Amino acid sequence: MPDTIAGLADEYWQYKLRQSPATAHLLGYHEYDADFDEASREAEARHVAALRDFASRAEALNTAGMTRDERVSREVLLYETTVGADHAESPLAEFDVNHEVGFQTMLPVIVTQFPVLNAEHAADMVRKYRVIGLRIDEMTERFREGRAAGRVAPKLMIERTAEAITSYLGSDPAADRLLNVQVPDDVDEQQFKGELRDAVTDAIRPAMERQRALLLDLVDEGRPNEAVGISNVPGGEDMYRRAVKWHTSTDLTPDEVHQIGLDTIASLNDEYRTLGSEVLGTDDLEQIYSQLRDDPELHFDDGETIRQASEAAMGKAKAAMGDWFGRLPRADCLVKETPTGPLAFYQRPASDGSRPGTFYINTADPTRWGKFEIEAMSYHEGIPGHH
Structure with missing residues (x-):
């Protein structure tokens, strides 16, 4: 039977769930709960081949008689699989x-x-944790492959990642953060947590130790601060170009994207001067930046206050979103603190309704957060941004 766009799109979605068991689980699809995303070169090659096959089949679809929505769906599928395959061919995992x-x-x-x-x-979940140990070893092997190809991460990032792993390995296994998982009502919590702890001790921590050992061995080969950009690794400029295409859908060069950013920043200076005069009592750019960076009155000193300010911003957004959007999310968007990770990031809700969307705020150092940043950050990470 020949392909249809509806059938091909559904097949592609099912493939994406198989290809990323972690994403499937996060979305509430439980068919692959015992697995975790592969990280080997072989898995990467299979993924690229699968995307190329989907692209070829989408290209071959007869558009005669298609509705407008079907034609749009075909173009989206073509773009995602073609450009996605190009991007996936970049060996980013070798120095990630x-x-x-x-x-x-x-x-x-x-x-x-x-x-x-x-x-x-x-x-x-217990089976997944044991698989995660294998996946960490696959990641470590990719770093070895990168070293052989002359593609190594920046020295600073290698050092700090090794330090983070060292800190983790030095923590109490009984209080491991990986044990902070949802416990169902029909499960004995003590037994479940004990089995998870055994998997962490037997599989995950040893794999992390093996990765740490390689990273420590790679430190002296890491790129210096003046060569941190991806263009400094073999094939890096092509990887950069593919990444720009994947993330923006345009044919702009990396330099052109960078210049857009520089021009935008420069265009904001007049606004900074106007607001600086009103709020800070100065229109001197250097003084404005200095106050925003260094004035303790403009910064937080505890994580709970940051969370409360973010929740207040979310309250404003939730109250106003019906005036701006016709289609509203069914899932709520929560705010949570985290001691690790980027300064702020979002996790979408589960498709089965079992978990709301959440944006996380790294409050390990509350003084890094300016009070003037909270609303913009909250609207970006939560509503109406990622959520």
Whole structure:
């Protein structure tokens, strides 16, 4: 039977769930709860081949008789699979060492978001944790491949990531943040947490130690601060170009995108001067920036106050969103603190309604947050932004 756009799109969606078991689980699809995303070169090659196949089949669809919506769906599928395959061919995993949003930082946050609703889900979580140990080893092997190809992360990021892993490995296994998972009502919590702790001790921590050992060995080969950009690794300029296409859908060059940013920043200076005169009593740009950075009165000193300010901003957004949008999200958007990860990030809700959307605020150092940043950040991360 020939492909239809509806059938092909559904097949592609099911493929995406299989290809990323973590995403499937976060969205509330439980078919792959016992697995975790592969990280090997072989898996990467299979993914690229699968995307190329979907693109070829979408291209071959007969558009005669298609509705407008069907033609749009075909174009979206073509774009996502074609440009996605190009981007996926970039060997970014070979030097994807990141102390802020790396695996060692984000995993403890992600596991709290997995819906675990019954005993079967709980048993799969234990299996997942043992698989995660294998996936960490796959990531580590990619770093070795990068080293052989001359593609190594910046020295600063290698050092800080190794430090983060060292800190994690030095923490009490009984209080491991990976144990902070949902416990279903029909499961004995002590037994469940004990099985998870065994999996962490037997699989995840040893794999993290092996990764740490390689990172420490790579430190002296890391790129210096003046060469942190991706264009400094073999093939980096092409990877950069593919990333721009994937993230923006345009044919702009990286330099053109950068210039747009510079021009936009420069165009804001007059606004800064006007607002600086009104709020800070000065129109001197250097003094404005200095006050925004250094004045303790303009910064927070505890995480709870940051969370409360963000929730207040969300309250404003929720009250106003019906005036701006015809289609509103069914899921709520919560605000939570986290001690790790980027300064702020969002986790979308589960499709089955078991978990709301959440945006996280890193409050490890509350003084990093300016009071003037909270509303813009909240509207970006929560409503009407990612949520």
